[in-house]
Amino acid sequence: xxxxxxxxxxxxxxxxxxxxxxxxxxxxxxxxxxxxxxxxxxxxxxxxxxxxxxxxxxxxxxxxxxxxxxxxxxxxxxxxxxxxxxxxxxxxxxxxxxxxxxxxxxxxxxxxxxxxxxxxxxxxxxxxxxxxxxxxxxxxxxxxxxxxxxxxxxxxxxxxxxxxxxxxxxxxxxxxxxxxxxxxxxxxxxxxxxxxxxxxxxxxxxxxxxxxxxxxxxxxxxxxxxxxxxxxxxxxxxxxxxxxxxxxxxxxxxxxxxxx
Amino acid sequence: xxxxxxxxxxxxxxxxxxxxxxxxxxxxxxxxxxxxxxxxxxxxxxxxxxxxxxxxxxxxxxxxxxxxxxxxxxxxxxxxxxxxxxxxxxxxxxxxxxxxxxxxxxxxxxxxxxxxxxxxxxxxxxxxxxxxxxxxxxxxxxxxxxxxxxxxxxxxxxxxxxxxxxxxxxxxxxxxxxxxxxxxxxxxxxxxxxxxxxxxxxxxxxxxxxxxxxxxxxxxxxxxxxxxxxxxxxxxxxxxxxxxxxxxxxxxxxxxxxxxxxxxxxxxxxxxxxxxxxxxxxxxxxxxxxxxxxxxxxxxxxxxxxxxxxxxxxxxxxxxxxxxxxxxxxxxxxxxxxxxxxxxxxxxxxxxxxxxxxx
Amino acid sequence: xxxxxxxxxxxxxxxxxxxxxxxxxxxxxxxxxxxxxxxxxxxxxxxxxxxxxxxxxxxxxxxxxxxxxxxxxxxxxxxxxxxxxxxxxxxxxxxxxxxxxxxxxxxxxxxxxxxxxxxxxxxxxxxxxxxxxxxxxxxxxxxxxxxxxxxxxxxxxxxxxxxxxxxxxxxxxxxxxxxxxxxxxxxxxxxxxxxxxxxxxxxxxxxxxxxxxxxxxxxxxxxxxxxxxxxxxxxxxxxxxxxxxxxxxxxxxxxxxxxxxxxxxxxxxxxxxxxxxx
Numbered sequence: 082x083x084x085x086x087x088x089x090x091x092x093x094x095x096x097x098x099x100x101x102x103x104x105x106x107x108x109x110x111x112x113x114x115x116x117x118x119x120x121x122x123x124x125x126x127x128x129x130x131x132x133x134x135x136x137x138x139x140x141x142x143x144x145x146x147x148x149x150x151x152x153x154x155x156x157x158x159x160x161x162x163x164x165x166x167x168x169x170x171x172x173x174x175x176x177x178x179x180x181x182x183x184x185x186x187x188x189x190x191x192x193x194x195x196x197x198x199x200x201x202x203x204x205x206x207x208x209x210x211x212x213x214x215x216x217x218x219x220x221x222x223x224x225x226x227x228x229x230x231x232x233x234x235x236x237x238x239x240x241x242x243x244x245x246x247x248x249x250x251x252x253x254x255x256x257x258x259x260x261x262x263x264x265x266x267x268x269x270x271x272x273x274x275x276x277x278x279x280x281x282x283x284x285x286x287x288x289x290x291x292x293x294x295x296x297x298x299x300x301x302x303x304x305x306x307x308x309x310x311x312x313x314x315x316x317x318x319x320x321x322x323x324x325x326x327x328x329x330x331x332x333x334x335x336x337x338x339x340x341x
Numbered sequence: 342x343x344x345x346x347x348x349x350x351x352x353x354x355x356x357x358x359x360x361x362x363x364x365x366x367x368x369x370x371x372x373x374x375x376x377x378x379x380x381x382x383x384x385x386x387x388x389x390x391x392x393x394x395x396x397x398x399x400x401x402x403x404x405x406x407x408x409x410x411x412x413x414x415x416x417x418x419x420x421x422x423x424x425x426x427x428x429x430x431x432x433x434x435x436x437x438x439x440x441x442x443x444x445x446x447x448x449x450x451x452x453x454x455x456x457x458x459x460x461x462x463x464x465x466x467x468x469x470x471x472x473x474x475x476x477x478x479x480x481x482x483x484x485x486x487x488x489x490x491x492x493x494x495x496x497x498x499x500x501x502x503x504x505x506x507x508x509x510x511x512x513x514x515x516x517x518x519x520x521x522x523x524x525x526x527x528x529x530x531x532x533x534x535x536x537x538x539x540x541x542x543x544x545x546x547x548x549x550x551x552x553x554x555x556x557x558x559x560x561x562x563x564x565x566x567x568x569x570x571x572x573x574x575x576x577x578x579x580x581x582x583x584x585x586x587x588x589x590x591x592x593x594x595x596x597x598x599x600x601x602x603x604x605x606x607x608x609x610x611x612x613x614x615x616x617x618x619x620x621x622x623x624x625x626x627x628x629x630x631x632x633x634x635x636x637x638x639x640x641x642x643x644x645x646x647x648x649x650x651x652x653x654x655x656x657x658x659x660x661x662x663x664x665x666x667x668x669x670x671x672x673x674x675x676x677x678x679x680x681x682x683x684x685x686x687x688x689x690x691x692x693x694x695x696x697x698x699x700x
Numbered sequence: 701x702x703x704x705x706x707x708x709x710x711x712x713x714x715x716x717x718x719x720x721x722x723x724x725x726x727x728x729x730x731x732x733x734x735x736x737x738x739x740x741x742x743x744x745x746x747x748x749x750x751x752x753x754x755x756x757x758x759x760x761x762x763x764x765x766x767x768x769x770x771x772x773x774x775x776x777x778x779x780x781x782x783x784x785x786x787x788x789x790x791x792x793x794x795x796x797x798x799x800x801x802x803x804x805x806x807x808x809x810x811x812x813x814x815x816x817x818x819x820x821x822x823x824x825x826x827x828x829x830x831x832x833x834x835x836x837x838x839x840x841x842x843x844x845x846x847x848x849x850x851x852x853x854x855x856x857x858x859x860x861x862x863x864x865x866x867x868x869x870x871x872x873x874x875x876x877x878x879x880x881x882x883x884x885x886x887x888x889x890x891x892x893x894x895x896x897x898x899x900x901x902x903x904x905x906x907x908x909x910x911x912x913x914x915x916x917x918x919x920x921x922x923x924x925x926x927x928x929x930x931x932x933x934x935x936x937x938x939x940x941x942x943x944x945x946x947x948x949x950x951x952x953x954x955x956x957x958x959x960x961x962x963x964x965x966x967x968x969x970x971x972x973x974x975x976x977x978x
Contacts, residue, residue: 086783087784090780093781093799094795094799097799097802097803097854097857098803099818100803100811100814100818101802101810101811101814103817103818104810104813104814153717158714160710160713160714161710161711161713164707164710167707168708168711169707179718182718182963183718183722185959186726186956186959186960187914187915187916187955187956188915188917189915189932189935189936189952190915190935190952190956193729193936193939193948194725194726194728194729194730195725196939197725197728197732197945198724198725198728213717214721216717216721217717217722220714220718235434235436237434237436238436238438238439240403240432241432241497243402244423244428244429244430245449245450246427246454246501247449247450247453248453249424249706252424256438260439260440271805274805278805278806278807278808279807280807280918281917281918295807295809298810299918302809302816302922310813314807314809314814317810321805321807324805325802325805
C-alpha cells in the first residue's frame, strides 16, 4: 500500500509540475514556433518580450501596481492582525470571517463593482487605484500570514517592554516589528505576488493604457497564441519561484534563530 | 507622555484598596486590600485560581480593576497605563527579548527613559555585576541557561531603580536545587538594594523562605496576612493551616469554654482541649496542631500507631486515638528508634501549640 | 492588556479600506443597476426575467454540474496526497509541498495557458499520442467540458490538499497503532477510524473548492467550448459585450447570495478561531 501511494503521489507531482516546467522549457525554444522538446534553445522570445514596448509597459504597470498593493496591504494588515491577536473585543471570529470575504466573493463580481465605481470616478486605468483594489484582495493573505507570525511573539515580551517604560511606539518599533519581521517580509512578498499575478480585477480596471502582464497575456490569447506569451509566462513563473525561494529562506532562518 | 514618578531611595509603599476584578461570571479578585511597607518582601501565596496573579497584573497595569484603588506612595496608579507606572516586573518565562543581547536587554528601560549612552554603560555594568553575569553582556537568550536568563530579567527590572518590583512566580520554571539557590540570591539583592518586592507564588516553602510578610489568597480573597512564623503557628482558619505545610485538623463541636480554653467533642466521642481563639460554645470547629509539635511520651492521649512513613529527615506516624480520629506526628530522624505500627503510644503536646479554628 | 479603544484604532485602516473599496462598490453597483436605473422596470420583474432567461438557466446548470465534478475530482485526487503529506516528513514532504505550492502561487493565466499548450490540437499530448500511434487524428481535448474540469482541478487541487492536510494533522497516529494492535486490517482502520476522523477536513475542503468553483471565469472562458458557459462568464459578457448592467447585477446577486450562504456554512463548520490562536 505505501508503495502504491508513493507511486501515485510521485505521478501526481509530475503532473502538477509538468505544465509549468513545459512552459518554461518552451519559452527557450529556438525556431520560429514553439515545439516540445525544442530543437534548439534560444532566448529570443525573452528578447522579444523585453524589446516590445507594449510588453515592457505592462511589466512596468505590473510592478508599480504590485508595489503599491504590497505596501498598502502589508501595512494595513499588520495593524489589523495585531488588533486581532492582542485586542480584546467581541465578535472576533465574525470580523475575521468578514475580512476574508474578498477572497471568497467571486472575483468577477468584485471586479465589476470596482469597475463600476472607477468608471464613475474616472479612475479606470489609474495605477494607484488598481493598486488599492489589489490591496483589498491581498489583505486576507496578509492577515492570515501575520496572524500566525504575531501569535509567535510572546505576549509577555510586550508586557515586559511596557513594564520597563517603553511607549507604545517604542514597543512596536523595537520589539514587535523586529520579532515579527520574517512574517512581515513573508506577507509583503505574497501580497506583491498576489497583485502581480492578479488578472480579473486588472482586466476590468485596465482600460487601454494600464494593462498588467496577466491582462496582456489574456488579450493576446484571445487573438492568437504567440510564442512571446511563453516567455512572459516563464517570467511570471520565475517571479513566483523567486518569491517562494526568498520566503523559504526567511522561514529557515527564523527557525534557526527563533526564541528558545 | 508624563515621566514615571522618580523613585525614592529604598523601596516604595504600595496600598491596595478593595480591589475587585470579575471575569464573566467569576469574581477572580474579591475585595482585596493590603498595605505593603517600603523595603518589604511581600508575597501573595495561594493555589492556582486564587487571584494572586490577577492582583499582580492589576498592580502592574495589565488588568484594570472593576473597582478599588492602587496607590504608590499616595499617588493613585489605578488608571495609569503600565508603561507610565515605573514599576519593575519579572515574569515566570523570563521574557528576555530574544533579538537583543544581554546588555541591550538590561539597557532597554534606560533607553526608554533617554538616559545618555555613557550613563547607560555604567548602570548596566553595575546591574550585571549585581547578578554576577559580568562576562555575559554580549550573549543572547538562547545561549543562556534558565537561571542565567532569570538573572538577566532581574537585572533588567531593577536597573532603573523602580520603587517596587513585581515578580510573577519567577522561579517556577527552574529545578528544585537551582530554585533554592536563586531564592537566596534574590533575597540578598532585595535586602542590599532595600527594594519593595511583591512576589506571587504557589510554593509555600518559597514564600516562607523569602518573605517578610505573606498574604494567603483563596478564591479571590485574602485569608490571612502576616509574617511567615505567625501564619504558620497561628493560622486564622483551616484553609491557611492546610496550605502551609502539614496540619492536624480534628473536627467536632465546642462543648465548653473556660478561661480561654475550649473543649471540642469529636464525632466519635473524644474530648480535646486547646486555646479557644475566636470560637464560641456550640460552634463547629477544628482543633489545629502541627505534626512536629506532637511527641510520644508519658502524658497525653492514648492511641495506636497505624502507619509509619520514612521521609528522609522525618519519620511520620499516623496514630489512631479514636475510632474515627487520627493524629499525624512528625519526628525528627535522630536515629533513635521510632514506634512501630500496632504499638500503643501516648501522644502529648504543649497546649500553647494547639488552637481552635472555626470551620 | 491593550486598551480596548487603542485596539479598535488599529483596526480602522483595514475596516475603512474594506468599506470604501470593497463593500461600497458592491453596494453601489447593485443599487445603481437594479434600483436607481431609470431604464429598468420594477425590481422583481427584472430579477425574474433575468433568472428565467434560457442562457442564465443553462449557465446555472452548467456551473453546478462542473463545480460538482471538479469538487469530486479534486477530492479523489487530493485525499491520497494529503494523507501522504500528513504521514511523511523531511525531504519527501518538502518535495511534495513544493509541487503543490508552486502551481498554487503561479498566476492563473499562466496555469491555464500551460494546459492549453498541453491539450491543444497541436499541443504536446496530441503530439505524443500521434507519435506513438495511439491515435491517428488529433483528439479534441480543448474547448470542451473535460478541458474545463482538468484546468479547474489543476487550480483548485492545492486548496483541497492543504485543507485536508491540516485536518489530517490533527489525527492522533496512536489511534491507528492501537487499532492495528487490536487486529484490525488496514482497510478497516481506514474506513472506520481514519476516514471519519478526516471527514471534517473533507467537508471543509469540498465546501471551499465548490465555493471557488462556482465563481470561476478565466479557466472556463479560455478552455471551454461555446456551449460551456458558466455563470461568471455570463456576468462578464453582460458587462463587456452586451452592456446589460441590470442583467449583470441580478446574476451577480444570485452568485453572491449562493456564495455567502455556502461560506456561512463553512464558517460554522470550521474553527477560524484557530487561526487566531484562541
